[in-house]
Amino acid sequence: MVETADLTNHFLIAMPQLTDPNFSQTVTYICEHSREGALGIVINRPLDLRLREILAHMDLEADDAAVAELPVYLGGPVQTDRGFIVHPGTERWESTMEVTDGISVTSSRDILGAIARGRGPQRMLVALGYAGWASGQLEREIAENAWLSGPADPEILFELPHGARWSAAAARLGVDLTLISGQAGHG
Template sequence: MNNPDSLTNHFLIAMPNLADENFARSVTLICEHSEEGCMGIVINRLTDLHLCDIFDQLGITPDKASHANDVVYLGGPVQSNRGFVLHEPLGKWESTLSVTDRFGVSTSRDILEAIAENRGPEKFIVALGYAGWGVGQLEREITENSWLSGPANQDIIFNLPLEQRWKAAAQLVGVDLTTLSSEAGHA
């Protein structure tokens, strides 16, 4: 049953006044939003790691033409030693959470092995960690003007250069972040 208030498959776009170093100027893809809370992956922060570092740590030998030099994202501050793969198409991996019928997030070794062997999903982002909110926490932060939210867009996730994602996600909902004031107005 779909919850009409769910933010699953939405972007959370940090407002310019959000000072938390984990989320300032960030775009987070909400992968799951339910009565128990919310989980997402930040799509515009990088670690200093590359996939070859992850493959090496896991004992996976990549093909020569693999994605070993692809960057690894910082998906959020929770469980930053755990890997998450946002990918399209969905495929059949050992542990996948479907975000939509077209793409999802997987946490199993088999998808990383497939990526190393050039038989993985067409589009993907590998991230360490995730962003999480307890029951009601995200809703409260949205009412406090910390976040904008709007429908996610796979082109922004997988194709747009990293430094353009924050402004592009806001533009999807008709907001120019450079014109916003940090002062809240009350009627």
């Protein structure tokens, strides 16, 4: 098995030649990575869905119109009916996984109630579904050059428009994705 460093709190940046429709031109925030596998949330695939629709489905209504209009992202192809809130801070709800000292992922209803009442995190990314890798799978994909990886950047995660995240995450590593070819040159 190919050994890779712990990629928790890293971005996986899809290489241009990755054509899998679930991951082409994506940035995935890795929430957990161990010998057993990895779990991440794709951060640049907005759905045609707003947070108000998720809240309404749970009989909640946002006090703040701007919060109600937050986009909901397709976090990955696994369990697309399950919601995840990626947020800064250390406040904990019923089902919060602390990724780092500064970023957590929560998947319980109580955070949605807090968000609706204006008592939730100030910055957040709301996603349905996640990306999952079995033991050794992500390491193999990285070895096959499907992904670049680098430390996560909260500004890219929470502030940058979704359409700019793929190129910005790569640029943070000094990589211009438009200059990468999937073809090997044998001149």
